[in-house]
Amino acid sequence: MNRLKFGILMKKVGILNFQYSTHNYGAVLQAAALENICRQLGHEAQHLDYMAKPKANLRSFIGKLLRKLGIRKAPQANQVANEEAFERFRQNFIKRTQRIKSAKEFPTAAKGFDSVIVGSDQVWRPAFAKDMLAFFLGYVPKGVDRIAYAASFGTAAWEQADDTVLTEAVRQELQQFRAISCREESGVQICRDVFGVGAEHVLDPLLLVDEPFFEKVVAPSSIQPAAKLVYYKLDSSPEFQEDLKVVGKEIDSDAVNIYLKDSSVREYREVPDWVALIRNSEVVVTDSFHCICLALRFGKEVIFCPNEKRGQTRLDSLFNMLNVSAEPLTVELKTPMFKLVRRGDIAGTLESLRSHSMKFLVDALND
Template structure:
């Protein structure tokens, strides 16, 4: 039994995604970190139907979920890989669809950690926003945030005095608060009068061995191709595609889209295959925060083709801390510029990650004492 009787820890984040590799991988990474610290850890399997829908009653939610699973083929052949990954790398609670059910299981944990990912971005969580500030957790349970993200430079509901006041009250009851971006530290202090620590995303908290374990377990081998380019672009444009052709024409014999439209349905790689394609490439081009993280983990040259409308703070905070801010390209017409194709000095980057990892792990250990 741990000090202060902390033994069982619940995790709350966006683990349930059926199209977001970063969401499921950060959940698995955090799960592994807490487990390695010696705790009995469980992913709280909270699945809101949509971010902006009012919670249905428990019984209605379950019926709706079953109907969608059976008749809308929710777990289709294309996205089944995400559920398979969760089954292998997460131990989950019973499925939870309502606020009432959350309140019912809160007492089962000695501590609950919310994070990582954009769990504090109000337009993503909608009417479920208070859940991610742990409004359902009893007083007897420790409340911790790990690398929670507001997603943007500022608190997007600052003009909503009622919501801001409610959340300020909820945050004041947290035992330990950490955020993923340096701007989040400022938001916590300026808007909510709460001190927060700046920590690494969970994917950078575990060793590379964890992700190699995931890769080794996939069903399809991906050969290393030192002359391949892979891209994971959530927002493609004609300009981006033209620049991609220019880059690939002279320098790469293979170009692959890691997240592509196969016609009517999206086709998804197994999670391990997706990782291995990054690991075995020569260059990665992406606008995804977590794809950037995995490019760093596998020491790949990468270009961050950033989309300012999605928010740059996540990328600027991480890459600035690692001395890689020059890998951000906010103008797709400049992607083929030679400066973005220069080799990255990963010795310097690894040293910075190691130092940040020490501080982040120390936060976690202290939070769960």
């Protein structure tokens, strides 16, 4: 399937991650960024459109039965409108295979590629991945190179260490990879200490991709005017909202919610608008990994809200990689907030890290 284009050996590359999200801006953006990078390297790139379903167990079966009998209430549906915003972004920036409806269909879909890349994002975190065998590329047939780019376990330790059967299965799958890289240093250690394989530490695709990518992303945005203070809080609370007013008063600006539109209904923003609001702001308040990545990349002042539930390890790794420290705000608040302080030249650091990360990807995709 290798072919020459302008003298470059081009491969057909499949990508597997959480691009199918209907609520996560970072998930769709990093997927589009990685696909864009692969294309810039001269390859034909396409996402494997596989959304793993959680395996049925006795507990879920009983719950479903109780809801059917009316004994237990059905879980409330997502009350946020405009999930279509994420699909509109995919249609413009992500090329996908036909929907892979089951694990049985996966090998046939993957057979058409020279290489399959898993990553980035928390694709190796069991609570998120659902079908772990799929995200360790266990359904990819022989003859197709397996690559991990900036894959994340999401935590400092392998969460399924007590499951010896799964751990051994993952170890065997990782042995089949051509090249492995992780988004966090802790992931490199897990690969080495738990699974006995080597891995490199690389940048998230949103920090690796070039600036023209973002120019294309924000081009459709109609956000006017720019907001000085914006916030993207995955887990908000009344106390946080009170603290936000305190922060806004300090810099003489109201805070604009970039998670949802300012309207009478709870409604997701368009993805280009979300990026544009970060890019055009001065101060960003957030507990989101990818929002922090973009804010730092765009040179914004960042106020970080720790969120252990979402995973602190990946942020600690990012701060260490970019030589950034978190210092408590000096105003009195009810919730913890920290100002991110740059200890060096982030632009220069990123340039060096991009060279290393790009070399990993180039070498992994070359014969």
